[in-house]
Amino acid sequence: MRIDVNSFVGAYPFRKVPGTSSDGLLRSMDRVGIDQAWVAHLPSVFWRDPADGNAWLYETAGRQSRFRPVPAVHPGLADWEQSIAEALSAGVPAVRCDPMYYGLDPVGSEMRALVKVCGKEQVPLMLAVRLEDSRQRHPNDRAGELPPSAVRTLVRSDSRVRLLVTHADRPFIEEVHFGSTPEESARLWWDISWVWGPPEDHLETLLGTIGVERFVFGTGQPLRLPETSVAKLDLLDLSKEQRAAIESKNIVIWPL
Amino acid sequence: MLIDVHAHFLHDRSPRLDWLARNASRLRAGERVGITVHVASILGSWGASSPIYFPSPPDLEYGNDFLLQLQRSNPARIRGYAVVNPNFTTHALAELARCLDAGMIGIKLAASRRANDPLLDPICRVARERSVPVLQHIWQHRRREYPGQEASDAAELGALAARHPGVNFLLAHIGGGGDWIHSLAVVRDLPNVFVDLSGSGVDGGMLEACVEAVGVERLLWGCDLTIDTGWAKLRYLEHMLTGDELELVKWRNASRIFPPTAFPTD
Numbered sequence: 001m002r003i004d005v006n007s008f009v010g011a012y013p014f015r016k017v018p019g020t021s022s023d024g025l026l027r028s029m030d031r032v033g034i035d036q037a038w039v040a041h042l043p044s045v046f047w048r049d050p051a052d053g054n055a056w057l058y059e060t061a062g063r064q065s066r067f068r069p070v071p072a073v074h075p076g077l078a079d080w081e082q083s084i085a086e087a088l089s090a091g092v093p094a095v096r097c098d099p100m101y102y103g104l105d106p107v108g109s110e111m112r113a114l115v116k117v118c119g120k121e122q123v124p125l126m127l128a129v130r131l132e133d134s135r136q137r138h139p140n141d142r143a144g145e146l147p148p149s150a151v152r153t154l155v156r157s158d159s160r161v162r163l164l165v166t167h168a169d170r171p172f173i174e175e176v177h178f179g180s181t182p183e184e185s186a187r188l189w190w191d192i193s194w195v196w197g198p199p200e201d202h203l204e205t206l207l208g209t210i211g212v213e214r215f216v217f218g219t220g221q222p223l224r225l226p227e228t229s230v231a232k233l234d235l236l237d238l239s240k241e242q243r244a245a246i247e248s249k250n251i252v253i254w255p256l
Numbered sequence: 257m258l259i260d261v262h263a264h265f266l267h268d269r270s271p272r273l274d275w276l277a278r279n280a281s282r283l284r285a286g287e288r289v290g291i292t293v294h295v296a297s298i299l300g301s302w303g304a305s306s307p308i309y310f311p312s313p314p315d316l317e318y319g320n321d322f323l324l325q326l327q328r329s330n331p332a333r334i335r336g337y338a339v340v341n342p343n344f345t346t347h348a349l350a351e352l353a354r355c356l357d358a359g360m361i362g363i364k365l366a367a368s369r370r371a372n373d374p375l376l377d378p379i380c381r382v383a384r385e386r387s388v389p390v391l392q393h394i395w396q397h398r399r400r401e402y403p404g405q406e407a408s409d410a411a412e413l414g415a416l417a418a419r420h421p422g423v424n425f426l427l428a429h430i431g432g433g434g435d436w437i438h439s440l441a442v443v444r445d446l447p448n449v450f451v452d453l454s455g456s457g458v459d460g461g462m463l464e465a466c467v468e469a470v471g472v473e474r475l476l477w478g479c480d481l482t483i484d485t486g487w488a489k490l491r492y493l494e495h496m497l498t499g500d501e502l503e504l505v506k507w508r509n510a511s512r513i514f515p516p517t518a519f520p521t522d
Contacts (some may be wrong), residue, residue, distance in 0.1 A: 231487040
């Protein structure tokens with residue numbers, strides 16, 4: 001079982017990207033052997049109200065049993081708690097918020113309110129550090145990257161919240177993990193999409209220093225080739241149990 | 257046969273205490289991926305005693321010597337690019353002669369001098385005379401100056417390539433950061449510029465754009481600092497290209513632009 005916790009459907013506004021339809025995502029999943037994808041609606045990351053994409057996302061995921069929707073929540077808008085209620089009734093695996101793209105202070109009162117509700121309702125909150133390499137972004141794609149300090153602050157701000165952070169590299173992960181208590185870091189999961197393999201061996205290092213149990217399989221597709229996350233696991237000498245933990249079990253169990 | 261046209265090794269005078277482990281990791285991962293030959297360079301002292309992208313002549317000599325040693329100790333797996341700093345013309349020409357005579361198969365120019373600068377011309381004349389390609393470090397669409405390097409972009413490499421139509425150039429790491437769309441548009445009509453697919457970038461659509469811009473005949477497979485992303489691109493290409501096209505990207509194109517005796521099958 002391989003679950004991609006970090007995938008998107010829908011067009012990207014800043015460049016031509018193939019495979020953004022739900023059929024395209026399915027083809028890609030088949031190509032690299034992904035059984036289930038946690039799917040977010042890519043265009044609405046850039047909308048004034050990102051939750052406007054949720055209805056389409058629920059409908060799309062409802063037609064495909066291998067998709068699980070990850071709806072967006074904008075805690076700076078008046079009806080954001082309704083988005084959470086809809087997400088809970090839909091049985092989503094997580095909700096996502098991209099404060100840097102929404103123009104929100106990543107540790108401001110809105111985000112802290114969202115974290116509290118996610119903690120209370122026991123729905124994991126997904127946060128992306130970035131979507132593309134900052135060196136190649138469109139000149140008008142000026143949203144900042146999520147800083148490590150924001151993740152440290154948010155995980156401390158509610159003792160029940162669970163955060164799934166995608167697109168983080170090794171320095172980011174180390175800064176947050178070793179800047180958190182064991183209790184705090186036990187509520188953090190990291191997808192492997194942006195962590196380097198050999199010869200720098202960042203992923204191998206992190207699995208040794210932080211632990212296999214903190215990492216989950218994610219790709220960032222279709223903005224990134226999903227083959228990358230499979231290749232970096234294939235380049236490790238993992239036991240069958242360790243590989244299964246990263247590819248599905250860590251995220252299915254969501255232990256507290 | 258699989259040739260990585262953009263590899264690096266570290267050495268004992270680099271700032272990295274883990275240099276041996278990194279070198280071993282590259283070779284180990286290469287075995288798993290099926291890399292036949294790593295065509296590599298060492299950028300001086302990697303910053304220990306002169307800047308990575310502005311290496312001093314003594315550091316260049318040490319790095320090149322170390323790579324020659326690696327090439328001799330791993331003759332089936334490792335080939336070398338001679339690295340020179342165009343600001344030291346006399347030294348660069350002597351170093352090229354020394355390293356190419358010793359068996360290196362290409363020239364690596366990092367970011368010591370802009371690619372369109374006349375100081376690169378004598379180096380390119382050596383490349384022509386010795387029939388070796390030039391791997392030019394590129395910042396894909398350099399919109400400004402970046403500290404620590406005098407980076408070039410595809411337009412600047414294009415100017416150099418137009419002045420030296422008899423030399424083959426590798427536009428380094430199309431996935432290495434920056435706007436690759438800009439680079440591909442620039443090199444589309446430059447037949448002596450090949451696109452090196454290495455770099456940590458694995459953007460959806462990038463490989464399709466590379467094929468569309470320069471065709472499979474001018475694509476070269478490579479990894480640079482991340483073998484995982486190189487392997488991912490190779491796996492994607494296996495679905496995207498025909499068998500014959502894939503062979504071009506994997507090794508046949510490289511075999512065509514490097515010296516005839518550079519690789520085992522020649």
